[in-house]
Amino acid sequence: MDIDSSGAMEGTVRQVMPGRAVVDVAGEAVEAHLRGGLKQGRRNSVHLLAVGDCVRLRRSDGPLVLVDEVLPRRNELARVDVGDKRGLRKQVLAANLDRICVVVSLDKPSFNPRGVDRFLVLAASAEIPALLVLNKCDVGAAAGGESPAPKEILGLYRSLGYEAIGTSVPTGEGLEDLRAALAGRLSFLLGPSGVGKSSLLNVLYGLDLRTTAVSSATSKGVHTTARVDWVDLPGGGAVLDAPGIRSIPPWGLDQGSLAFCFPEFRRAGSCRFGDCLHRGEAGCAVEAAAAGSQVPAQRLESYRRILATLPR
Ligand code: GDP
Numbered sequence: 001m002d003i004d005s006s007g008a009m010e011g012t013v014r015q016v017m018p019g020r021a022v023v024d025v026a027g028e029a030v031e032a033h034l035r036g037g038l039k040q041g042r043r044n045s046v047h048l049l050a051v052g053d054c055v056r057l058r059r060s061d062g063p064l065v066l067v068d069e070v071l072p073r074r075n076e077l078a079r080v081d082v083g084d085k086r087g088l089r090k091q092v093l094a095a096n097l098d099r100i101c102v103v104v105s106l107d108k109p110s111f112n113p114r115g116v117d118r119f120l121v122l123a124a125s126a127e128i129p130a131l132l133v134l135n136k137c138d139v140g141a142a143a144g145g146e147s148p149a150p151k152e153i154l155g156l157y158r159s160l161g162y163e164a165i166g167t168s169v170p171t172g173e174g175l176e177d178l179r180a181a182l183a184g185r186l187s188f189l190l191g192p193s194g195v196g197k198s199s200l201l202n203v204l205y206g207l208d209l210r211t212t213a214v215s216s217a218t219s220k221g222v223h224t225t226a227r228v229d230w231v232d233l234p235g236g237g238a239v240l241d242a243p244g245i246r247s248i249p250p251w252g253l254d255q256g257s258l259a260f261c262f263p264e265f266r267r268a269g270s271c272r273f274g275d276c277l278h279r280g281e282a283g284c285a286v287e288a289a290a291a292g293s294q295v296p297a298q299r300l301e302s303y304r305r306i307l308a309t310l311p312r
């Protein structure tokens, strides 16, 4: 373990539990307890620490290792704390991410552009680069016709400026591209249950993660702690998966800032009114761009649906 002369060491938080955390220090897992002064009254580690945090540790006078300081975050993926009834508290699910990897499938579950756009908005609002992975590209081809072709979906998102990869576990399509995209980075996997997240990691890295044959029922009751699994990737990099969390209402996003999460809206030019929300106002540049197809109609539709869910 790397300890400097002052007895301090730095590491990355891999798991957060009430009052303590598992911290990776140069490849070694160290259990560290929260220093009393860090706790600040009733706030506990669940609110002070997130997976991915860089922390400074030191030895206590006794046998314990203490989290002495949480270093400033480069970014954070946060939602409204579901345990706080007034919805005023932020819960950080992960920090210091290189990527949010949005995994969806062409079929079973079927491709849902609204869902994809919600995940992409979440990434954009956290200012974390997004990668779209369209899995089960083999299924649509076999089903013939019903869902749009993978090429169209990938082409659309690439034309908007997103990185997008089409994959298939049985045919191997896109797997090398996905491996390259994940290598050496800390990525957070987001996507509905059953799209093939575990299957992709298993086939790419020879892992043995449990795959879901049936979608697990959402449990009742309020969970204040969200489970975030850290999966080390052979060859470098890691993937975070939050099996219990399939949708995350972005923290701190309001109606006025939503359009900034749609890159093609920013390119559409200026609307007549500076506070235009692009829902039928006169002189709206986004609507004009949608008529001329620089803004795809389905993206404007996603925008309006998300807008209706956000505070002013
Ligand atoms: P997760 O819930 O996102 O982790 O999804 P799983 O990895 O558990 O996969 C759900 C189901 O989809 C399993 O029955 C997998 O065998 C299947 N599956 C995963 N990837 C593919 C794929 O690329 N093509 C097809 N046809 N099936 C897949």
Ligand code: ZN
Pocket (backbone or CB within 6 Å): 271, 276, 277, 278, 279, 281, 283, 284, 285, 286, 287
């Ligand atoms: Zn407008």
